[in-house]
Amino acid sequence: MSNIAKAYELAKETYAAIGVDTDAVLEWMKGIKISLQCWQGDDVKGFLFGGPLTGGIQATGNYPGAARTPDELRQDIEKALSFVPGKHKVNLHAIYADTNEKVDLDELEPRHFKSWVDWAKEKGLGLDFNPTCFSHPMSSSGFTISSADEKIRGFWIEHCKRSRKIGEYFGRELGQKCVTNFWFPDGYKDNPIDKEAPRIRMKSALDEVFSEKIDPKFNLDAIESKVFGIGAESYTVASNEFSFGYAVANKKALCLDAGHFHPTEVISDKISSVLLYTDELLLHVSRPVRWDSDHVVILDDELNAIAQSLVRTNLIDRTHIGLDFFDASINRVAAWIIGTRNMLKALMKAKLEPTELLKEIELKGDYTARLALTEEFKSYPFGAVWNYYCESMGVPATESWLCEVKNYEKDILSKRG
Numbered sequence: 001m002s003n004i005a006k007a008y009e010l011a012k013e014t015y016a017a018i019g020v021d022t023d024a025v026l027e028w029m030k031g032i033k034i035s036l037q038c039w040q041g042d043d044v045k046g047f048l049f050g051g052p053l054t055g056g057i058q059a060t061g062n063y064p065g066a067a068r069t070p071d072e073l074r075q076d077i078e079k080a081l082s083f084v085p086g087k088h089k090v091n092l093h094a095i096y097a098d099t100n101e102k103v104d105l106d107e108l109e110p111r112h113f114k115s116w117v118d119w120a121k122e123k124g125l126g127l128d129f130n131p132t133c134f135s136h137p138m139s140s141s142g143f144t145i146s147s148a149d150e151k152i153r154g155f156w157i158e159h160c161k162r163s164r165k166i167g168e169y170f171g172r173e174l175g176q177k178c179v180t181n182f183w184f185p186d187g188y189k190d191n192p193i194d195k196e197a198p199r200i201r202m203k204s205a206l207d208e209v210f211s212e213k214i215d216p217k218f219n220l221d222a223i224e225s226k227v228f229g230i231g232a233e234s235y236t237v238a239s240n241e242f243s244f245g246y247a248v249a250n251k252k253a254l255c256l257d258a259g260h261f262h263p264t265e266v267i268s269d270k271i272s273s274v275l276l277y278t279d280e281l282l283l284h285v286s287r288p289v290r291w292d293s294d295h296v297v298i299l300d301d302e303l304n305a306i307a308q309s310l311v312r313t314n315l316i317d318r319t320h321i322g323l324d325f326f327d328a329s330i331n332r333v334a335a336w337i338i339g340t341r342n343m344l345k346a347l348m349k350a351k352l353e354p355t356e357l358l359k360e361i362e363l364k365g366d367y368t369a370r371l372a373l374t375e376e377f378k379s380y381p382f383g384a385v386w387n388y389y390c391e392s393m394g395v396p397a398t399e400s401w402l403c404e405v406k407n408y409e410k411d412i413l414s415k416r417g
């Protein structure tokens with residue numbers, strides 16, 4: 001028996017003593033899907049246009065080895081996924097179309113993503129999608145589908161309509177629902193006079209985007225809210241209230257991005273409220289450091305709290321978990337591995353809790369026991385269960401993956417110009 005298996009057997013007994021069945025937790029973990037953001041691989045550049053990243057988001061750093069082509073990006077994602085236990089999804093943006101044609105965003109069709117679908121089929125992955133409403137000449141005014149200019153608005157409405165068709169194609173081809181997420185950077189740098197008109201325009205533009213019925217088996221639409229962006233500090237059209245309101249009124253999913261709220265405001269506490277009013281929820285799990293900086297997700301208190309909110313009352317069944325970070329200052333493949341493993345670890349930790357027991361204690365009003373037990377459970381042997389899960393799923397249990405990623409950097413990434 002390996003040391004990892006031995007440690008697991010001991011941990012299993014420890015957890016059994018508090019009524020937690022670790023074997024069942026391992027089975028449950030196998031069903032969890034995390035959506036890996038493709039844009040961590042190339043600092044949100046994409047393959048359609050060579051322009052800078054705009055829309056109030058920024059990738060900082062110039063670590064060598066960013067993917068330059070769809071094949072390189074797929075190779076990097078495969079590498080990352082080989083160190084992540086389970087079967088997952090890949091989240092694409094429209095600018096990641098794989099085509100030799102000169103095609104603009106309002107001309108994109110499912111066929112421009114065929115290579116992604118073929119690859120996903122081969123690897124047993126799901127795909128999610130996003131229209132790219134930034135980094136484009138038509139978004140240079142700071143406004144897209146809420147623009148007062150009819151031509152600009154029309155361009156983005158068309159792009160968004162086409163994006164849903166691409167999502168539907170992904171869902172149909174892969175036999176698992178694609179989540180198509182709509183995020184718009186629209187906003188003003190300085191205090192606007194009329195805060196209402198852009199919101200009225202965005203609302204009716206969205207109505208037009210969603211006018212076509214698409215089978216919910218294949219595509220789920222989500223709207224992402226935001227508090228501010230760089231260069232749009234004073235006003236964001238798709239604020240939390242706008243996006244939540246739109247999602248509730250139109251039976252869409254809301255997307256909560258961990259970096260899109262005020263610095264001490266957390267999404268972990270929003271999940272159970274939002275899901276009272278929407279059927280489904282999308283998360284962009286990210287790590288804001290002082291602002292919406294999109295740092296790599298670490299196993300911190302908020303990540304654990306997000307996982308607990310999802311697991312303790314089973315809201316995970318109606319939640320799609322996507323990652324949204326893009327750090328260009330470290331090895332990008334490692335960034336994916338660190339963030340994705342952490343998301344999975346947090347979910348496993350949450351699932352290793354004797355939740356029913358704690359709920360009973362809470363209902364009895366024994367808050368002393370609630371605090372004492374949750375604190376003691378923090379030092380239960382979670383790591384032994386995680387290591388065993390990795391080993392049984394054929395991926396490295398500990399940091400041994402780092403050495404392989406360093407080799408990949410030496411052999412492949414460092415040779416990219």
Ligand code: RNT
Pocket residue numbers: 039044057130183224226257284292324
């Ligand atoms: C931006 C949003 C959005 C993007 C991606 C690239 O603040 O979080 O989700 O990060 O679409």
Ligand code: ZN
Pocket residue numbers: 183224257284324
């Ligand atoms: Zn996001």
